[in-house]
Amino acid sequence: MSLVFPHTFVPWFRAVAPYIHAYHGKTFVVGMTGELVAAGRLNHFAQDLAILHAMGIKLVLVHGFRPQVNEQLAAKGHTSRFHKGKRVTDPVALDCAQEAAGQLRFEIEAAFSQGLPNTPMANATVRVVSGNFLTAQPVGIVDGVDFMHSGIVRRVDAAAIRRAIDIGALVLLSPFGFSPTGEAFNLSMEEVATATAIALQADKLLFMTESPGIHENPDDPESAIDTELALADARRLLAQWPQPTQPNDLAFYLQHCVRACEGGVERTHILPLNVDGSILQEVFTHDGIGTMVVDEKLESLHEATADDVGGILQLIEPFERDGTLVRRERKEIERDIANYTVIEHDGVIFGCAALYPYPEARTGEMAALTISPQVQGQGDGERILKRIEQRARAQGLDSIFVLTTRTMHWFIRRGFVQVDPDWLPEARKRKYNWDRRSQVLVKKLG
The missing domain is CATH 3.40.1160.10 (Acetylglutamate kinase-like)
Structure with a gap:
């Protein structure tokens, strides 16, 4: 038996x-x-x-x-x-x-x-x-x-x-x-x-x-x-x-x-x-x-442009206010807009995430993953994660990592594993907020 x-x-x-x-x-x-x-x-x-x-x-x-x-x-x-x-x-x-x-x-x-x-x-x-x-x-x-x-x-x-x-x-x-x-x-x-x-x-x-x-x-x-x-x-x-x-x-x-x-x-x-x-x-x-x-319509999942900055700010603002996300200034999002992927339904942005590559360490950070409460549970988070993984592979990265204080289990269910903050690339480690005590999770890209 x-x-x-x-x-x-x-x-x-x-x-x-x-x-x-x-x-x-x-x-x-x-x-x-x-x-x-x-x-x-x-x-x-x-x-x-x-x-x-x-x-x-x-x-x-x-x-x-x-x-x-x-x-x-x-x-x-x-x-x-x-x-x-x-x-x-x-x-x-x-x-x-x-x-x-x-x-x-x-x-x-x-x-x-x-x-x-x-x-x-x-x-x-x-x-x-x-x-x-x-x-x-x-x-x-x-x-x-x-x-x-x-x-x-x-x-x-x-x-x-x-x-x-x-x-x-x-x-x-x-x-x-x-x-x-x-x-x-x-x-x-x-x-x-x-x-x-x-x-x-x-x-x-x-x-x-x-x-x-x-x-x-x-x-x-x-x-x-x-x-x-x-x-x-x-x-x-x-x-x-x-x-x-x-x-x-x-x-x-x-x-x-x-x-x-x-x-x-x-x-x-x-x-x-x-x-x-x-x-x-x-x-x-x-x-x-x-x-x-x-069969996903092109306008529903795409890389962000300058026209999407306002929608991203409106989406992430409630999560910044309750401490789920680190606050980002408008000029920061405008500067990094090419790093973002968004999901759009009928002209309204309901989800976003950004990929910040660290080529020297062959890894990248997925940041600001946000899904509107109106559509949570419908798979949009997974769709954005898939697209970020595809973008990371296209840039020759071997892994992606996230820093989170509240959504650890969502990432673990999708193949991420927890590591010590010392794992982070040196450039990212210097910006790590030890007071926030974010958990670091990594997913290898096969």
Whole structure:
């Protein structure tokens, strides 16, 4: 019997609780590549989805089957044909796709029917519902290539899917659609998942892929994964990259994430299938593990300009008055305005923070982090923290630190650790107010 250590388990479970509250009753569409099944990870992945289901999350699972279809075709001595990343589905390929889909559906339903003691599936009841929820139309002839039985999504029966997930079922979609005349068309998992997420106006679209996510430096595969990417930045990257043709192309999943965000899905994710529990890490931890594309309007989160000085002063003044923040003169904020990041809603600044770099020590101070009481608890503090971290990384800093007298626990929950004031860079140590006795907390930037 394994031991549970309260000093680690209890803080962890408390840290997870806000996400459980936030996502209860929300709708997630999960796109799972056939490579996940081929890698032998289906049972553990089903257990992870069962945990999400137990937390009250409504789930739609879309499975892919590229490696399974390729295997079937190879066994029949038939060559797989693709054009611009899309399979050309001749009659033999259609038979192989139908056979692979049937086998995969059987395996997925079996995985959700587990009830072994001492596993996450014990006492779990996950009812899997599948059916003809998709209407399709043929791709037709493109660039002189006849795609035959390959199709594109024409319509998603969102009302029927919604009825099923509202009564607690998990809806399973295979990448097949049918025409009004009953003709079957082979679809791509990525397109089905994206179209379904848009039709349902899902809260999240998550792709389980062979890609670890988008690197902060796309030209350096050894660079860290960019855990959060604004929609505008994702569009910019896609404009710079060549048209994707393979699933391992950087732009392959990113293009579907962008399309989903543009269609009303607020958050889309690219997650690595080869990391055990990656979907749990992404959903229930602050930093996550893959890349999340966020539909945030450019005017809502931006680097401050001189026009924002008045709004910043108005925001921080009550916190300076009650001693939460150190008082800053207007001329000081005007001088340092380029260091500030602000969140703005309908022309009013509701949050701000500043980054003061100390390049010689490869660290920077995040100062004046302030969120209006009107919007506290809505995630704006975390959004500003993420942006400050991105700015620090872009300046080559290895860490950021804060000085606080009242909000220590908020920072600790987000990866900061307390250090002695002697840790501070020499230039900052000389300005440290020993009478105020601010606590110093540091976060390393991975």
